[in-house]
Amino acid sequence: MNAQERIKIENDVLEDWEKSWPFGFSKKSNAGVFSIDTPPPYINAELHVGHAAAYTYIDTVARVKRALGFNVLFPFGLDKNGLPIEVQAEKEFGVDIRKTPREEYVEACRNLLDKYRDKNKNVFKRLGFSFNSYTVTGELGGAYETDSQEYRAFGQSIFIKLWKEGKIYEDTQLVNYCTACHTTLSDAEVEYEEKDSKLFTISVKIDGKMLDIATTRPELIPACAALCVNPADNRYTGLNKAIMPVTGVEVPVIRDESIDLNFGTGVMMICSYGDKRDAELFKKYNLKEKIIIDENGKMQDSGDYTGLSVSKAREKIVDDLKKGGHLIKEEVIKTEKPICWRSKNAVELIREKELYLKQKELKDMLTELSGSMEFYKKESRQILLDWIKSIDRDWPISRTRYYGTEIPLWKCKDCGEYVAPEPGRYYQPWKETPKDLGCGKCGSKKLTGETRIFDTWMDSSNSNLFILGYGKDSKFFEKNFPTSIRPQGKEIIRTWLFYTMLKSYQLTGKKPFNEVLITNHAIDEFGEKFSKSKGNGILIEKALKENGGDVIRLWAYLGGNLVEGDIRYSKEKINEAERIINKISNIAKFISQFGKDQTTQPNKIDGFDEVFIKEFNRIYNNILIQYNQYDFFKALREIKNFVINIFADHYLELRKSSAYGGDKSAIFTLNHILMNTLELLNPIAPFFTQHIYQGLYSKDIKQSIFSNKLDTQDFSELIQSIGDFDSTVWTTKKSSGIPLNGEISGIAIPADLQNYKDVFIKAHKIKI
RNA sequence: GAGCCCAUGGUCUAGUGGUUAUGACGUCUCCCUUACACGGAGAAAGCCGGGAGUCCGAAUCUCUCUGGGCUCACCA
Numbered sequence: 001m002n003a004q005e006r007i008k009i010e011n012d013v014l015e016d017w018e019k020s021w022p023f024g025f026s027k028k029s030n031a032g033v034f035s036i037d038t039p040p041p042y043i044n045a046e047l048h049v050g051h052a053a054a055y056t057y058i059d060t061v062a063r064v065k066r067a068l069g070f071n072v073l074f075p076f077g078l079d080k081n082g083l084p085i086e087v088q089a090e091k092e093f094g095v096d097i098r099k100t101p102r103e104e105y106v107e108a109c110r111n112l113l114d115k116y117r118d119k120n121k122n123v124f125k126r127l128g129f130s131f132n133s134y135t136v137t138g139e140l141g142g143a144y145e146t147d148s149q150e151y152r153a154f155g156q157s158i159f160i161k162l163w164k165e166g167k168i169y170e171d172t173q174l175v176n177y178c179t180a181c182h183t184t185l186s187d188a189e190v191e192y193e194e195k196d197s198k199l200f201t202i203s204v205k206i207d208g209k210m211l212d213i214a215t216t217r218p219e220l221i222p223a224c225a226a227l228c229v230n231p232a233d234n235r236y237t238g239l240n241k242a243i244m245p246v247t248g249v250e251v252p253v254i255r256d257e258s259i260d261l262n263f264g265t266g267v268m269m270i271c272s273y274g275d276k277r278d279a280e281l282f283k284k285y286n287l288k289e290k291i292i293i294d295e296n297g298k299m300q301d302s303g304d305y306t307g308l309s310v311s312k313a314r315e316k317i318v319d320d321l322k323k324g325g326h327l328i329k330e331e332v333i334k335t336e337k338p339i340c341w342r343s344k345n346a347v348e349l350i351r352e353k354e355l356y357l358k359q360k361e362l363k364d365m366l367t368e369l370s371g372s373m374e375f376y377k378k379e380s381r382q383i384l385l386d387w388i389k390s391i392d393r394d395w396p397i398s399r400t401r402y403y404g405t406e407i408p409l410w411k412c413k414d415c416g417e418y419v420a421p422e423p424g425r426y427y428q429p430w431k432e433t434p435k436d437l438g439c440g441k442c443g444s445k446k447l448t449g450e451t452r453i454f455d456t457w458m459d460s461s462n463s464n465l466f467i468l469g470y471g472k473d474s475k476f477f478e479k480n481f482p483t484s485i486r487p488q489g490k491e492i493i494r495t496w497l498f499y500t501m502l503k504s505y506q507l508t509g510k511k512p513f514n515e516v517l518i519t520n521h522a523i524d525e526f527g528e529k530f531s532k533s534k535g536n537g538i539l540i541e542k543a544l545k546e547n548g549g550d551v552i553r554l555w556a557y558l559g560g561n562l563v564e565g566d567i568r569y570s571k572e573k574i575n576e577a578e579r580i581i582n583k584i585s586n587i588a589k590f591i592s593q594f595g596k597d598q599t600t601q602p603n604k605i606d607g608f609d610e611v612f613i614k615e616f617n618r619i620y621n622n623i624l625i626q627y628n629q630y631d632f633f634k635a636l637r638e639i640k641n642f643v644i645n646i647f648a649d650h651y652l653e654l655r656k657s658s659a660y661g662g663d664k665s666a667i668f669t670l671n672h673i674l675m676n677t678l679e680l681l682n683p684i685a686p687f688f689t690q691h692i693y694q695g696l697y698s699k700d701i702k703q704s705i706f707s708n709k710l711d712t713q714d715f716s717e718l719i720q721s722i723g724d725f726d727s728t729v730w731t732t733k734k735s736s737g738i739p740l741n742g743e744i745s746g747i748a749i750p751a752d753l754q755n756y757k758d759v760f761i762k763a764h765k766i767k768i
Numbered sequence: 769g770a771g772c773c774c775a776u777g778g779u780c781u782a783g784u785g786g787u788u789a790u791g792a793c794g795u796c797u798c799c800c801u802u803a804c805a806c807g808g809a810g811a812a813a814g815c816c817g818g819g820a821g822u823c824c825g826a827a828u829c830u831c832u833c834u835g836g837g838c839u840c841a842c843c844a
Binding site: 001002192199213214215216217227228259260263264265266267268269270271274275276277278333334335336377379380382383385386387389390490491493494520525558559560561564565566567568570571572573575576578579581582583585586587588589590591592593633637640641644645648649652656660727730731733734739740741742 | 779780802808
C-alpha cells in the first residue's frame with residue numbers, strides 16, 4: 001500500500017465520520033465525564049509536525065478514555081486574541097496601533113483571522129482529531145473561539161466578579177514595558193536572551209578626582225540619581241559627590257553591601273531604571289526617580305537627547321563622552337537581556353498605572369494546590385513550583401492594545417470612581433456606555449469608558465472553566481469540576497497553567513485540574529529545534545500530503561517519548577510508521593481470505609493456539625495499564641513487538657498451512673488477535689484500523705471497548721523458545737541450501753516444544 | 769550564580785547489584801519462500817558521557833567532573 005492509497009482510505013473514513021460524527025459529547029450519558037482542556041491553537045500560526053505530535057498525544061488521551069468507557073468532553077478551541085494576532089495584522093495590513101483608528105485596527109485583525117479561519121481546522125480533521133465538534137454550537141463540547149462575544153463576555157463576567165470581591169486593584173508601579181508593542185508585560189511575558197553588549201568605562205569627577213566607572217547603559221546617564229559602592233571598598237572611602245559627565249549633574253555617592261567589589265571598577269551607576277536592581281536601590285535609599293524613556297521608546301526630559309530613540313541617544317551620548325574625553329574603554333561582554341516574548345524587543349522599566357490581580361499573597365496556597373494535581377511526568381511539577389517561588393509582585397492584567405477582551409469598566413467623570421457593570425453581556429466600554437449605568441459613589445451618569453484590554457492570559461486562563469459551563473450550567477459544573485486533565489507544552493507552564501490555577505483558585509477555591517500532562521517538542525533530523533527563522537519546520541500540511549494522518553500520528557510515538565523529552569522527526573521513523581501500517585494491512589489481507597466475521601470461538605481450541613491467545617491477552621492487559629498512565633510510547637512499542645515480531649513472524653508462519661486447510665481454531669486465533677490489536681491501536685492510528693476493522697468485522701470500532709481480558713497466562717518463555725527454534729530451522733535450511741519451503745531432516749524439536757511438535761513438523765516440513 | 773531533569777551502538781530505546789548489555793529503525797550481505805520485496809534470513813555496529821569510590825562483583829549505588837535540556841536570579 002502506498003501513501004496515496006493510504007490517504008484515500010483516510011479520506012473515506014473521515015467522510016464516514018462526518019456523516020454522523022461519532023465523537024460527540026452527550027450531557028445525558030450515564031458514563032463518567034472525562035474533560036480535556038486542550039490548548040486552543042493560534043489560528044494564524046503555521047502548524048508544523050511538532051504541533052501534530054502534541055495534539056496527537058491529546059487526541060490519543062481522548063480516544064483511550066472513550067474506549068475505557070468515559071463520556072469524554074473534548075472541545076475544540078481556537079485562540080484568536082492577543083498580541084500575536086495584532087503583530088501579524090500590522091505586518092500584513094500595515095495598520096499601526098499608534099496611528100490607525102481603533103475601529104479600523106480591529107477590523108484589520110478580523111480580516112486576518114477570517115483569512116486563516118478554516119486552515120487549521122481541516123488539518124486537525126485530517127489528523128483524525130476526535131474533538132466533540134468542529135462547529136461552534138454554544139453547547140457543552142462545542143467548538144469555541146476566544147474572540148467570540150460569548151467567550152469575551154465570559155471573561156468579563158469573571159473579571160467583574162473578581163473586581164467586586166476586591167481581588168483586583170489599580171496601582172502605579174514600575175512595569176515591564178515593550179516599546180515596540182506599546183504595552184505593559186507581566187513577568188511571565190518577559191524572556192531573557194543572551195546578547196553581546198558593550199561595557200563602557202567612563203571617567204567621572206568625584207570630589208575633584210577623576211575616577212572610572214563602568215556601565216552598559218550610558219544612555220541612562222541623564223537618569224542617574226547616585227553612584228553606589230561597597231562600604232568595604234577602601235578605594236572609595238570618604239568620597240561623597242560626583243559630577244556626571246555630559247549632564248553635569250551632581251549626584252551623591254552612596255554605600256550598599258550588595259555591590260560587587262570585583263565587577264567593573266566597583267562603582268555602580270544607579271539610574272531610573274536600568275533593571276530591577278536599580279529599582280530596589282531607588283526604593284531603599286529613597287532616591288528621586290527620573291524616567292527618561294517614554295512609552296514610544298523615545299527619550300524625554302533629558303536635554304539634548306530629548307526626542308531621540310533609545311538607540312540614537314545611546315550613540316550620541318557615547319559620542320559626546322568621547323568628545324569630552326570621558327570615554328576610557330569599550331569592551332564586549334555577554335549579558336542576559338530581558339526581551340518581549342512576542343516582539344523580542346528590549347523590555348524597559350517604566351512607571352505605569354495598571355490593574356493588578358492579586359497573586360503574591362496566594363503563593364503558599366498555590367504551592368499546595370500544585371501538589372494536589374497529578375503530573376505526567378511527575379518531575380514537570382517542579383517547573384511550576386519554581387515559578388511560584390519566584391513571584392514577587394501581583395499580576396498586571398491591563399494592556400494598552402486593541403484586539404482582545406475589553407476591560408469592562410467606566411470611570412466617573414465627577415468623582416473619579418471606577419464603575420463596573422452587571423456581569424452577563426459583552427461590553428465594549430471604548431465605544432458604548434450602558435444607559436442604566438451610574439457611579440456607585442456619587443450617582444453621576446457621566447462616565448468615561450475604559451480603553452484598555454486584558455492580558456491574553458487573562459482570557460486563556462478561563463478555558464477550563466468555560467468548557468465545563470461555569471456560570472452557565474452550574475449543576476454540570478459543580479459535578480464535574482476540577483477539569484480532568486490539562487495537556488500542554490512545558491514552555492507555557494508559567495503562563496497558561498499557572499494563571500489557570502490562580503483564576504480557578506480565586507473563583508472556586510479549588511485546584512483547576514486533576515491531572516496535568518506536560519509535553520515536550522519535536523526537533524529535526526539533526527537535533528535542531530524547529531524554528532521559523534531557521535526554516536527547518538516541516539508543516540503538517542506537507543507531511544499530510546506525503547504520508548497521511550496515521551503515519552504522522554504513529555511517528556509521534558516512534559520518534560521518542562514526548563513526555564520524557566524532545567522527539568526527533570526523521571525519514572527513518574516515518575518509514576517505520578509506514579511499515580507498521582503496511583504489515584498490519586497485509587496480515588489483515590491474509591486473514592480476510594478465510595472469510596469475514598470469524599470471531600466466534602470454536603468448541604475446541606488447539607493447545608498451540610491457546611498459548612498465543614493467553615499470551616496476547618496478558619499483553620493486552622498490560623497495554624491497558626500503560627494507556628491508563630498515558631504511556632502511549634511504551635504501549636505502541638509493545639503492541640508492535642507482539643503483532644509483528646511474534647504474531648506475524650512466528651504464529652502466522654507456523655499456522656498458515658493449517659489455516660489454508662480450514663482449521664477453525666487457527667482461524668479464530670488469527671481473528672481474535674487481529675481484531676483486538678486493531679482496537680488497541682485505534683486510539684493511536686484511527687484511520688487504517690477503522691478501515692480494516694470495518695472490512696473484516698462488518699462494524700465500526702465501538703467507542704467503549706476496552707476491558708481486561710480474563711483468560712491470560714505468561715507464555716513469554718515458551719514463545720521465546722518457539723522463536724528460537726524457528727530461527728534455527730530457517731538458518732539451517734539456508735546454510736544447507738534447502739529452500740525455506742523445502743523438506744528438512746535431522747533436526748530435533750526441543751523438549752519444551754514437544755507438546756506442539758505437529759505444528760512444527762507441518763510448518764517446517766520436518767522429516768523425522 | 770542557584771535549582772530541576774537527562775546522558776546506553778548513527779537514531780529511538782529495554783535494562784535499578786551478577787545478562788555473552790535488550791529490541792527496533794538505519795547500514796551491510798544473501799534470498800522473489802503462494803499475507804506482505806513497503807518482504808524474509810543473517811551480519812556488523814555500544815570500552816553503557818569522563819574520573820574516583822562502595823562492593824567479591826556496577827550500565828545499575830555514592831561523590832565529582834563534563835555535556836545537553838528546562839527554570840529562576842544577576843551582571844553596574
